[in-house]
Amino acid sequence: MTLTILFAPGDALWNNYRAPLIDALDAAGLNAVLTREADPETVDYIVYAPGSALTDFSPFTRCCAVLNLWAGVERIVGNPTLHQPLCRMVDPALTQGMVEYVTGHVLRYHLGLDDHITRQDGVWRPEAPPLASQRQVAMLGLGALGQTCARALAGLGFAVDGWARTARTVPGVTCHAGPEGLQNVLSRAEIVVTLLPRTPGTENLLDADRLSLLPRGARLINPGRGHLIDDDALLAVLDSGQVAHATLDVFRMEPLPAEHPFWAHPRVTVTPHIAAETRPHSAAQVIVDNIVRGQAGQPFVHRVDPATGY
Template identity: 40%
Template sequence: MTSELMAFYSAHDDFNAWRAALAAEDVELRQADDIVEAGRVRHALVWKPPHGFFARFPNLGLVVNLGAGVDALVGRSDLPDVPITRLSDPKMARMMAGYVLFAVLRHARNIPAFERAQRQRRWHYIHPRDPETINVGVLGLGELGLTAAMECARQGFRVRGWSNSPKAVDGIETSAGPDALEAVLGSSDIVVCMLPQTAATRGLLDAARLAQMRSGAAFVNVSRGSIVDEMALIEALRTGHIAEATLDVFATEPLPSESPLWTMDKVLITPHLASIALPASAARQIGENVRRSRTGEPLLGRVDPGRGY
């Protein structure tokens, strides 16, 4: 059987690693710009391709988004009417859970205060708190959010999860819907945003919602910058209503050099790397979906464009 031909487009990911991993799944990956026989291409592995990209490949039957978040893809006007899948790799979930746990522990153990004291050459003791006395609110209980919430609970934190639709999770108090959000924000010592970007979540954490957070709480964002009113967040940090923040995502990326966030010692900035797709493990799901696409079986991680995830 001839290898399936897949077009690749991403400005950031390691093409050679993806090509080698997919070769083991009998998928021939080529850079989109190097493909001459466009009619042979039945699949595309992409991250934010340029407008008009898909028109070059008239026989597409599957689009694979190079990540778990599909907001940059499903809102496009040039998207072909074919199935879209997102990567659903356990290693991505584990990587995200590790980052979230790092951020939660950093705030729970007062590490930013110790970092400031070190710069001042000042011995500064703060007595550690029992994790069971610290409330962690996790907004978004999808695959990544749920894994992170469970990891925090495993470490002894009191975790409250909030989602769009009701979910029951052992060891985690859950709630759903707009009316329940205020209670989660107001009762959490650390709020972790893991929501998908949709029409309903864009700008959800505005000045009014941030004001509902417990005074002196910490904020962690690993989802999308557009979910948070960035200027309102900056003001809440300036006033101390939000004491500290760990931010991996921003409204504009890279974060502009003039952003006040850069100079705030209350803020840790990382460049959108809380979780990335790992070719060696994610290729298995892609290869399986290529086979399912050929046989007409249900696809893994299929996206509902109407819902946005």
């Protein structure tokens, strides 16, 4: 039997992913045709990415699964025509990139590197930072990315609080859950990292009330989703000094408009959604591994729960 795999994203992604996907399919011994066009009733699997022109999944009656190229699925999970299993991307290279971004910026804040770079005024200030064990870091979100980053920070010696909607256990991390747990975590966090998915329950999670819980001078790092933070509330606490600095990699509108106040704010670092990038060769292997599982009758990995949105 020849499998038909429809690649639904656009031209740029096709050019990047075509060869790695074909190589991974061949290495797995799958008899498959990877194509950008096919009769819907002949398609066995769909490779998808946000922004694809494909929005109606109902004609794909034979399709076993929709395999997303990105970790985020908020732009597809609510599609009423989607009745096939949906799997998000959990790519080892993407995870490694996120760990490097998060640990790099946590260390930047912890060591006060910005001050050393900008304050070259000829004054000798022998002021050493505290040890990592004396620095309280909060990881909001304990999914695959959040847990890996939290463990990496704990491994460097940081005192790490982790928070999720439901109870989790992560070695080396003090875990909290629910609204009261979030309040406790924020009230003592010197550095906050947000790695939550975008769902109705996380929209504007960090609003004016919750941002006010932070100790004065806290730092914020958001490589998760732009909608997790109320932009106006964040600007207010930055202006007041309640939050000393924010490093933001994701935004409600991307690219971030040139006129947005984040660009010019002296207490904001903007990075252009580069914290974690899906790499074609490693992501192709994740896609093909799930196809192999599907053909063997095994459960798909990284399958999205439509009720939770991730």
